[in-house]
Amino acid sequence: MILDVRDLRVGYGKITAVAQASIEVAEGEIVSLIGPNGAGKSTLLKAIAGLLPAQAGTISFDGEPISNRPAAEVMRRGIALVLEGRSTLKHMTVHENLVLGGYTRTDHKAIAADIERMLARFPILRQRLKQRAGTLSGGEQQMLVIARALISRPRLLMLDEPSLGLAPLIVADIFKIVHELNSEEKMTILLVEQNANQALRLAHRAYVIENGEIVLQGPDLANDARVREAYLGI
Amino acid sequence: MLLLQQIINGVMLGSSYSLIAIGYTLVFGVLHLIHLAHGEVFMVGAFVALQVVLLMGGGVGVAIPAAAVASAVLGVLIYLAAVKPIMARKGHFLAPMISTIGVGLVLQELATRMFGGEQVGFPVQMESHVWHLGGLTITSVQVVILAVSLGLMLALHLFVTLTRVGMAMRATAESMVISHTLGIRSDRIIILTFAIASALAGVAGVLVGMSFNSISPYMGVDMGIKGLAAMLLGGLGNVYGAMIGGLVIGIVEVISVGYLSSSYRDAFAFFVIIAVLLFRPRGIFGSTAHVEG
Numbered sequence: 100m101i102l103d104v105r106d107l108r109v110g111y112g113k114i115t116a117v118a119q120a121s122i123e124v125a126e127g128e129i130v131s132l133i134g135p136n137g138a139g140k141s142t143l144l145k146a147i148a149g150l151l152p153a154q155a156g157t158i159s160f161d162g163e164p165i166s167n168r169p170a171a172e173v174m175r176r177g178i179a180l181v182l183e184g185r186s187t188l189k190h191m192t193v194h195e196n197l198v199l200g201g202y203t204r205t206d207h208k209a210i211a212a213d214i215e216r217m218l219a220r221f222p223i224l225r226q227r228l229k230q231r232a233g234t235l236s237g238g239e240q241q242m243l244v245i246a247r248a249l250i251s252r253p254r255l256l257m258l259d260e261p262s263l264g265l266a267p268l269i270v271a272d273i274f275k276i277v278h279e280l281n282s283e284e285k286m287t288i289l290l291v292e293q294n295a296n297q298a299l300r301l302a303h304r305a306y307v308i309e310n311g312e313i314v315l316q317g318p319d320l321a322n323d324a325r326v327r328e329a330y331l332g333i
Numbered sequence: 334m335l336l337l338q339q340i341i342n343g344v345m346l347g348s349s350y351s352l353i354a355i356g357y358t359l360v361f362g363v364l365h366l367i368h369l370a371h372g373e374v375f376m377v378g379a380f381v382a383l384q385v386v387l388l389m390g391g392g393v394g395v396a397i398p399a400a401a402v403a404s405a406v407l408g409v410l411i412y413l414a415a416v417k418p419i420m421a422r423k424g425h426f427l428a429p430m431i432s433t434i435g436v437g438l439v440l441q442e443l444a445t446r447m448f449g450g451e452q453v454g455f456p457v458q459m460e461s462h463v464w465h466l467g468g469l470t471i472t473s474v475q476v477v478i479l480a481v482s483l484g485l486m487l488a489l490h491l492f493v494t495l496t497r498v499g500m501a502m503r504a505t506a507e508s509m510v511i512s513h514t515l516g517i518r519s520d521r522i523i524i525l526t527f528a529i530a531s532a533l534a535g536v537a538g539v540l541v542g543m544s545f546n547s548i549s550p551y552m553g554v555d556m557g558i559k560g561l562a563a564m565l566l567g568g569l570g571n572v573y574g575a576m577i578g579g580l581v582i583g584i585v586e587v588i589s590v591g592y593l594s595s596s597y598r599d600a601f602a603f604f605v606i607i608a609v610l611l612f613r614p615r616g617i618f619g620s621t622a623h624v625e626g
């Protein structure tokens with residue numbers, strides 16, 4: 100397992116947002132985490148990324164414990180988190196955002212080549228290169244933050260609701276990109292989504308989180324009666 | 334012609350305000366802190382330059398680097414000793430600012446003990462050329478002051494736009510959380526920010542000492558307030574706003590002294606602060622959106 104989260108508890112002051120959560124991600128997998136609003140999905144990702152302290156339990160990455168390490172250090176070990184919302188640096192240009200994607204790397208030529216690859220993959224970003232990221236549309240900003248995360252060459256990419264608030268066509272684009280990253284480049288992905296239908300179709304395995312607890316898991320949740328009723332509306 | 338001369342004098346004076354205002358705004362950008370010992374960092378820079386020149390001789394070329402280094406070290410120490418531990422306790426949001434007021438008073442007191450409370454002459458002289466262009470008078474001191482301060486502002490601009498560390502500084506000011514997800518170590522960036530902000534203030538200390546030919550342990554108070562006014566005018570956290578804000582305050586100060594009376598010169602900065610807070614709470618130059626974000 101590249102990521103192994105055991106009995107994790109995370110909270111805000113006296114509020115417990117995630118309780119006793121255990122999830123695993125193996126190299127090369129897409130794992131989806133679905134659940135209603137406020138279930139604790141973002142909290143879980145932020146704790147893995149080191150942005151929130153773990154109150155109990157363990158998180159290991161590549162067999163090494165990473166719980167309660169500073170977020171910048173966790174990121175340097177190869178975990179990239181794309182935050183919920185449009186987490187571009189809005190006052191900085193598209194190009195500067197991409198350059199900062201390579202902040203922890205020192206192989207400058209290879210970074211430039213990676214930026215070039217991203218611009219080939221997301222041609223719209225090339226047209227916007229000198230614009231402030233805040234002037235981009237929601238879909239363009241989402242492409243930008245995904246590209247920025249990829250430039251760090253992560254070993255695990257965590258995406259927090261990448262489709263939120265985007266037009267259906269753009270949503271389809273985003274899911275296609277997630278699929279290609281995994282199938283063509285073997286990227287390991289932990290995907291948080293409210294769009295359960297798409298997220299389950301894309302994933303090798305999935306977890307359902309409710310009220311901070313993992314209530315279901317498995318490779319074929321799309322055919323689970325409870326999931327079909329609660330999340331797929333079938 | 335008189336007006337043009339006043340504008341030139343005002344730009345010269347204001348460029349030092351700009352250097353101080355940039356420091357306030359850089360620190361505010363990353364920590365949302367009004368660093369109220371920043372004026373004293375400026376004062377200490379001037380006194381260290383004075384001592385170094387008295388001991389070793391030399392001119393501007395010695396005084397400026399000495400002041401920059403001493404102030405940078407002092408600024409970082411202030412952060413580590415009086416700001417960071419207090420922020421870590423997550424008490425009242427005003428506590429770190431109040432701590433910097435205390436540091437400022439201590440520094441004033443120390444400087445008074447060591448150098449006396451009087452103004453002292455500033456020995457960094459240079460061969461003084463005076464050029465007459467039409468009706469305008471420009472001195473070599475003015476040229477040096479302008480060249481140094483504008484040169485530093487240009488260098489800062491290039492640093493924050495062209496280098497990765499400079500970009501990381503802007504990223505930290507915009508969002509510490511996003512910066513962390515990019516692997517940026519904000520603790521180091523904050524220290525660097527204090528070092529740069531304070532070094533600029535130290536250099537301003539030398540430039541002001543040269544132009545008024547004297548320095549005093551209390552010079553940081555007036556200058557601090559003018560720097561604050563310049564930052565407010567430019568918009569909190571906006572580096573380019575601080576540059577322009579300083580120049581505007583310098584020019585208007587010189588003109589108001591020319592047409593009104595020199596006894597109002599220091600009141601003027603307060604007037605600007607009040608007017609900005611009343612009419613343009615976000616500063617005259619653009620948004621402070623990244624401060625809110």
Ligand SMILES: Nc1ncnc2c1ncn2[C@@H]1O[C@H](COP(=O)(O)OP(=O)(O)O)[C@@H](O)[C@H]1O
Nearest residue numbers: 111114116134135136137138139140141142143
């Ligand atoms: N900064 C915060 N302070 C206090 N409570 C929070 C904070 N962020 C989230 N919560 C609470 O934690 C719970 C889980 O939130 P979150 O992880 O954002 O859920 P999700 O991402 O699944 O929608 C919710 O009850 C939410 O109200």
Ligand SMILES: [Mg+2]
Nearest residue numbers: 140141142183
């Ligand atoms: Mg969420």
